[in-house]
Amino acid sequence: MGVITVRSGWAVQSFGYRRWLPLGRPEVLAENLDRWGVDEILVQAIDRSASRSGPDFELLDRLGRIGLATPLIYGGGIATVSDAARVVQSAADRVAVDALLHDDADEVRRISGHLGAQAVIGALPLAVHDGGLHWLDHRTGRESELQPDIVELFRSGVASEALLIDWRHEGSAGAFDQQLLRSFPVSGVPLIAFGGLSEAQQIRSVLGSERVAAAAIGNFLNYSEHAVQRYRRQLAGVPVRPASFSSKGQQ
Amino acid sequence: MKTRRTVGIVDYGVGNHVSVWRAMHALGYRCRVTEEPAVLDATDVILLPGVGAFPPAMQAIEAKGLVEYLRSQARSGKPFLGICLGMQLMADASTEFGLTAGLGLIPGRVEPLRQAAWHIGWNTFEVVGGDPLLRCIDGQSVYFNHSFVFDAPPEYCVGVARLEQPFCVAVRRDNVVGLQFHPEKSQASGRQALRSVIDGLCDA
Numbered sequence: 001m002g003v004i005t006v007r008s009g010w011a012v013q014s015f016g017y018r019r020w021l022p023l024g025r026p027e028v029l030a031e032n033l034d035r036w037g038v039d040e041i042l043v044q045a046i047d048r049s050a051s052r053s054g055p056d057f058e059l060l061d062r063l064g065r066i067g068l069a070t071p072l073i074y075g076g077g078i079a080t081v082s083d084a085a086r087v088v089q090s091a092a093d094r095v096a097v098d099a100l101l102h103d104d105a106d107e108v109r110r111i112s113g114h115l116g117a118q119a120v121i122g123a124l125p126l127a128v129h130d131g132g133l134h135w136l137d138h139r140t141g142r143e144s145e146l147q148p149d150i151v152e153l154f155r156s157g158v159a160s161e162a163l164l165i166d167w168r169h170e171g172s173a174g175a176f177d178q179q180l181l182r183s184f185p186v187s188g189v190p191l192i193a194f195g196g197l198s199e200a201q202q203i204r205s206v207l208g209s210e211r212v213a214a215a216a217i218g219n220f221l222n223y224s225e226h227a228v229q230r231y232r233r234q235l236a237g238v239p240v241r242p243a244s245f246s247s248k249g250q251q
Numbered sequence: 252m253k254t255r256r257t258v259g260i261v262d263y264g265v266g267n268h269v270s271v272w273r274a275m276h277a278l279g280y281r282c283r284v285t286e287e288p289a290v291l292d293a294t295d296v297i298l299l300p301g302v303g304a305f306p307p308a309m310q311a312i313e314a315k316g317l318v319e320y321l322r323s324q325a326r327s328g329k330p331f332l333g334i335c336l337g338m339q340l341m342a343d344a345s346t347e348f349g350l351t352a353g354l355g356l357i358p359g360r361v362e363p364l365r366q367a368a369w370h371i372g373w374n375t376f377e378v379v380g381g382d383p384l385l386r387c388i389d390g391q392s393v394y395f396n397h398s399f400v401f402d403a404p405p406e407y408c409v410g411v412a413r414l415e416q417p418f419c420v421a422v423r424r425d426n427v428v429g430l431q432f433h434p435e436k437s438q439a440s441g442r443q444a445l446r447s448v449i450d451g452l453c454d455a
Binding site (some may be wrong): 037039064069071072089090094113115116119188190213 | 265266267268270274277302348368372373438441
């Protein structure tokens with residue numbers, strides 16, 4: 001899964017949720033990932049919840065105009081069922097919610113009821129330290145324990161997948177902390193690992209966990225044009241689509 | 252000179268019309284996204300998209316007054332394609348959030364996928380019975396995102412995917428075809444399937 005992080009309307013490289021370097025227009029990056037044959041594209045607009053500006057529908061409109069042939073997940077600023085429905089009507093196939101899990105878990109349940117749980121991903125910036133799992137509210141920078149209500153939300157299947165973000169190591173090569181995967185308290189919910197995944201051996205190890213459905217890569221897909229195919233070749237033997245695959249084959 | 256075909260995308264307020272429209276456009280079809288029967292009448296094929304849960308989708312179709320219209324179009328022999336939830340809506344009924352009647356275009360019932368909670372991501376499509384419209388993507392990976400499945404009698408199931416066991420992911424009854432996967436988001440394989448199904452149904 002290729003991740004495009006968007007801040008103030010621009011795609012950025014993100015480092016540990018505290019430093020950002022511009023990459024360019026998100027729709028250009030999305031077009032590249034689509035052409036290179038990544039399995040899914042996650043666009044996360046990281047400043048939309050803190051600014052209470054809602055989903056970035058202008059961005060979604062631009063993404064829609066590209067005509068992506070790759071599944072698109074959008075996260076950022078989704079606060080209501082109507083936001084989520086409009087995001088799907090705009091361009092996305094699925095939605096990711098992060099701040100809303102802190103603010104109104106019941107609204108996440110309603111989104112799931114409306115779109116179907118298969119369209120809902122719960123995004124959790126996490127860190128393991130001081131003997132426990134800590135959940136970050138990226139708007140305030142404060143950490144807390146994963147609340148029982150949130151654990152129950154995942155346990156009951158309100159979200160079909162949990163995006164576990166190693167926020168402290170995001171942007172750092174080979175730094176993803178696999179303790180996150182072991183510490184996540186809900187078994188049975190497929191996990192997407194993200195944050196500091198860059199090395200094939202490490203991705204192979206993460207995908208080797210029965211709990212992990214996908215590995216998400218952000219910055220490291222943008223450093224070379226053939227990163228997606230290179231990863232695929234290096235992951236031979238792991239059940240991923242073969243390296244020769246691209247979205248623009250014969251039609 | 253062959254006239255460009257026109258695809259009528261049924262707009263009932265639930266679904267990913269933009270993605271479907273873009274895929275059709277990329278394949279060279281004209282598109283009309285509409286809830287108006289008169290506009291749909293002037294198209295070559297009706298496409299029922301859908302993302303979400305079955306009951307609110309059926310309610311939306313009922314609220315638009317489209318149930319009888321869609322049934323009559325399917326009965327008339329007009330090419331008719333349902334995608335994902337749009338395929339499930341073709342069934343007699345669904346048990347998602349209680350029992351809800353569907354359009355009843357193809358016999359069968361939509362039931363929870365029992366082998367897993369979800370079927371999300373890329374999986375291999377296997378054609379059943381050599382259906383000529385779908386042979387072109389036999390053995391190829393396509394993108395799925397669902398947790399309920401169309402449990403159709405074998406004679407209507409023309410494609411399967413597998414987790415531990417195979418389950419039906421494509422149905423056909425003459426001019427009516429349903430695809431559980433998202434061809435519009437299945438890259439080259441999906442577009443190949445869309446072209447084959449639409450042109451195949453229109454040429455039949």
